[in-house]
C-alpha cells in the first residue's frame with residue numbers, strides 16, 4: 001500500500017470534494033444534537049448527493065488562493081482531504097492574528113484509522129508555519145478527534161430558549177431608532193458592515209471566508225422554515241444591528257410557534273435591546289430559540305426574571321492549536337504587567353514549541369524567549385491553546401491536572417495574564 005500526502009492539483013479538485021460526507025448526502029457531524037443546531041429534531045436530514053454543477057462550484061473554491069488543500073492518496077487513489085483557510089482571529093488587544101482554519105476534512109469510510117488525517121494535519125501545520133500563521137483552529141465534528149493533534153476548546157457557545165410570555169424586560173421602553181424587516185439582499189449588505197465593527201473589538205471573532213455572507217442569507221442552509229431578516233438603525237439612521245430568524249413549520253404541536261434566531265449581531269446596547277425586544281414578542285409565537293450564542297448573553301440581565309432564559313445545550317465552539325508558541329504569545333496583547341516561565345514538555349507535531357519559555361508582558365508589549373530557569377508552571381500545548389483567547393479558566397485546567405504549578409500563586413498569576421472580559425466568542429465557523 002503506497003500512501004502519499006500532498007497538495008491537490010487542479011485536475012484533482014473534483015475528486016477532493018467527492019470524499020466529503022455532506023457532498024455525498026451523508027452526515028458529517030456527530031448525531032448528538034449540538035449547541036449550534038436550531039431545529040427541533042436531532043439533526044436535519046442529510047442533503048441529497050451533490051449535483052455535477054455543485055461539485056464543480058466547490059472544486060473551484062478548493063482552488064482559490066485562500067484555500068490550502070491537502071489530500072491523501074492510497075495507491076494513487078484520492079481517499080481523503082483536508083484544507084486550511086487563511087483567516088484572522090481577534091485576540092486580546094484587540095489584535096487580528098492570522099491563523100489556518102481547518103475545514104473540509106474527511107477520509108472515506110474504507111480508509112479510516114490508518115493515520116491519513118494525521119499526515120494531512122502535519123502537512124497543513126508545516127505549511128501554515130511557512131505562511132507565518134502562528135495558530136490553527138477548527139470546529140470539531142466529534143470531541144474525541146482533535147485533542148491528539150494539539151487542539152483544545154478556546155470558545156464556547158450556548159443554545160438557549162425563552163417562553164415569549166416570560167420575556168418581560170426590566171426597562172420596557174424601546175430605545176430610540178427604527179427596526180425594519182428587509183429582504184435577503186438588504187440583509188446581505190448589512191451583515192459585512194455590522195460584523196466588521198464587532199470583529200474589530202470582540203475577542204474570538206473571525207474574518208469571514210469568501211462566500212460567508214451569501215451562505216448566511218441562503219435559505220437552503222440550516223434548518224427549514226423561511227428565513228426572515230431584521231435590520232436596525234439608530235435615531236440618526238445609522239445601521240447598528242442585523243438578525244436572521246425563522247419560524248419553522250412543524251407537524252408537532254409542541255414545536256409550532258417557535259421563532260429561531262439563526263444569527264444576531266448588534267453594535268450598541270440600544271440596538272441589542274431593541275432587536276431582542278421585537279424578536280421575543282412576535283405575534284403568533286410561543287417560544288424563542290437562539291441556537292448559537294455566547295454563554296454570557298446580556299439579554300439575561302435585561303429580563304425581570306433572569307432565570308426565564310434557559311440554556312438548553314452548551315458546547316465547545318472554536319478549538320485552537322498553538323503552532324508557533326512565541327509567535328502566538330507575542331501576537332496578542334496583555335493589560336497587566338507580569339513575568340512567567342512556562343514549560344511545554346511534549347509536542348510531537350510542532351517540536352519547536354517544546355521547552356521552557358519566559359513570557360514577559362505589559363500593556364506596552366510582550367516578549368517570549370527560551371530560558372533555562374525553573375518553570376513557574378508546566379502545561380500541555382492544548383491548555384495553552386485554551387488559555388490563549390482568555391476564555392478558559394487556568395484554575396479549572398490546574399484542577400484537571402493539565403496545568404501543574406511549581407510555586408504558590410503561579411496559577412493565579414497566569415489566570416490574571418490571560419483572562420479576557422467579555423468571554424471570547426465567534427459567531428460562526430468555517
Ligand SMILES: CC(=O)SCCNC(=O)CCNC(=O)[C@H](O)C(C)(C)COP(=O)(O)OP(=O)(O)OC[C@H]1O[C@@H](n2cnc3c(N)ncnc32)[C@H](O)[C@@H]1OP(=O)(O)O
Pocket residue numbers: 021028029080102103104105106107108111112113114115116117118119138139140141142144145148
Ligand atoms: C475540522 C473538520 O473538518 S470537522 C469534520 C471532520 N470530518 C468528519 O468527521 C467526517 C467523518 N470522519 C472521517 O472522515 C475520518 O474519521 C476523520 C477525517 C475524522 C479521521 O480520519 P482518519 O484518517 O481515520 O484519522 P487518522 O487515522 O489519521 O487518526 C489519527 C488518530 O485519531 C483517531 N481518530 C480519528 N478519527 C476518530 C474518531 N472519529 N473518533 C475517535 N478517534 C478518532 C485515530 O484512532 C488515531 O488515533 P491514534 O493517534 O491514537 O492512532
